Amino acid sequence: MLYRRFPRIPELEISAMSLGCMRLPTIGGDAGAIDEAAFDAMLVAAADQGINYLDSAYVYHKGMSEKAMGAALDRTGLRKSFHLATKSPVWLVKEAGDWERFLDEQLARLGTDHLDFYLFHALSHERWDKVRRLGGLEAFEGFKRDGRIRHLGFSFHDSLTAFKEIIDGYPGWEFCQIQYNYVDRDFQAGQAGLRHAAAKEIGAIIMEPLRGGALASPPAEVRAAFNSWPVPRLPLEWALRFALEPQEVVTVLSGMASVRQVQENAGIASAARPNSLTQAEMAILDEARTFYKRRERVPCSTCGYCQPCPNGVNIPEVFSIYNSAAMYDTKADRSAWYKVSLLKAGAGGNSCTACGVCLPKCPQGIEIPYRLAEAHDYLTE
Numbered sequence: 383m384l385y386r387r388f389p390r391i392p393e394l395e396i397s398a399m400s401l402g403c404m405r406l407p408t409i410g411g412d413a414g415a416i417d418e419a420a421f422d423a424m425l426v427a428a429a430d431q432g433i434n435y436l437d438s439a440y441v442y443h444k445g446m447s448e449k450a451m452g453a454a455l456d457r458t459g460l461r462k463s464f465h466l467a468t469k470s471p472v473w474l475v476k477e478a479g480d481w482e483r484f485l486d487e488q489l490a491r492l493g494t495d496h497l498d499f500y501l502f503h504a505l506s507h508e509r510w511d512k513v514r515r516l517g518g519l520e521a522f523e524g525f526k527r528d529g530r531i532r533h534l535g536f537s538f539h540d541s542l543t544a545f546k547e548i549i550d551g552y553p554g555w556e557f558c559q560i561q562y563n564y565v566d567r568d569f570q571a572g573q574a575g576l577r578h579a580a581a582k583e584i585g586a587i588i589m590e591p592l593r594g595g596a597l598a599s600p601p602a603e604v605r606a607a608f609n610s611w612p613v614p615r616l617p618l619e620w621a622l623r624f625a626l627e628p629q630e631v632v633t634v635l636s637g638m639a640s641v642r643q644v645q646e647n648a649g650i651a652s653a654a655r656p657n658s659l660t661q662a663e664m665a666i667l668d669e670a671r672t673f674y675k676r677r678e679r680v681p682c683s684t685c686g687y688c689q690p691c692p693n694g695v696n697i698p699e700v701f702s703i704y705n706s707a708a709m710y711d712t713k714a715d716r717s718a719w720y721k722v723s724l725l726k727a728g729a730g731g732n733s734c735t736a737c738g739v740c741l742p743k744c745p746q747g748i749e750i751p752y753r754l755a756e757a758h759d760y761l762t763e
């Protein structure tokens with residue numbers, strides 16, 4: 383395994399590959415029923431391979447990921463082999479006292495007296511406002527002082543503008559966690575966000591290096607591009623190598639579900655030094671990105687300039703879900719997510735009244751009301 387360091391936490395060596403605990407093996411198709419024996423074997427394999435960072439969240443696996451992790455670390459005796467990371471469910475916090483209530487519940491679930499890394503989960507412009515309004519930063523700083531957490535950061539899903547606002551808005555960040563892969567190079571925080579954070583000495587953890595697994599089984603056209611390289615290399619390796627390429631990246635999280643995946647991912651990370659891909663290899667990845675981008679339905683960069691909509695439509699998220707469904711052939715999964723995450727909250731395309739307020743704000747010139755209706759029809763038909 384290769385190890386890297388966060389500029390602001392130089393005393394720790396972090397494995398370039400980390401084990402994400404959001405897609406653990408389960409029993410009977412129930413996301414809340416984690417297969418304990420299989421998880422134990424994965425932890426043993428991860429430690430054997432030199433992986434030393436585990437990532438969970440309050441909500442993963444219907445709230446069972448942290449509990450399963452704590453129990454597995456206890457059974458295997460491997461607590462000291464890993465840095466533990468988990469995330470505060472910002473959207474569930476209703477009042478200032480909730481920060482501590484959630485942390486204590488998470489420590490109990492994990493069976494530990496401290497977390498090595500603690501994150502505000504999935505910050506966006508709106509959630510960042512909430513964190514500040516409800517004293518989240520002061521609460522986390524208190525947890526650091528009393529030793530319940532060691533290092534403080536956030537994970538992120540919103541526009542590059544929002545990312546910069548958050549990075550620039552607090553001097554105490556020690557790390558950040560962003561989505562990054564060869565298709566999403568310029569999506570959300572993206573490459574520009576990585577560099578912006580690095581300029582402030584904030585190292586990045588990468589999530590979604592495989593876009594929920596889609597990039598490990600790409601369509602024939604992308605495979606053909608990869609096969610043009612003289613050295614045989616699996617799509618998985620192309621995707622992970624891209625995520626590990628920037629020197630600003632400290633570790634790449636992959637949600638793993640088996641010992642074989644742990645070994646494969648760790649093997650790839652063990653040979654992936656920063657800045658090691660050639661121009662020719664990057665050109666092949668550009669070709670693969672171009673293929674996916676051609677399948678994109680709406681040229682929305684998710685910049686968020688069109689927000690807020692007076693009728694509550696989450697415009698970038700509607701387009702993001704629509705594009706994702708079309709680009710990765712995941713219509714059933716994305717449609718279900720659209721209904722749960724947006725329609726239920728009244729933030730779907732069907733809430734648009736075509737008032738036109740957003741139209742002059744979009745730098746891409748997207749005919750937003752018309753395209754929202756199209757996205758809504760596609761995701762609900």
Ligand code: SF4
Binds near residue numbers: 693733735741
């Ligand atoms: S046109 Fe639709 S999406 Fe745009 S601001 Fe008006 S209601 Fe919102």
Ligand code: SF4
Binds near residue numbers: 688
């Ligand atoms: S619709 Fe336009 S303004 Fe809104 S997020 Fe997309 S690109 Fe940005």
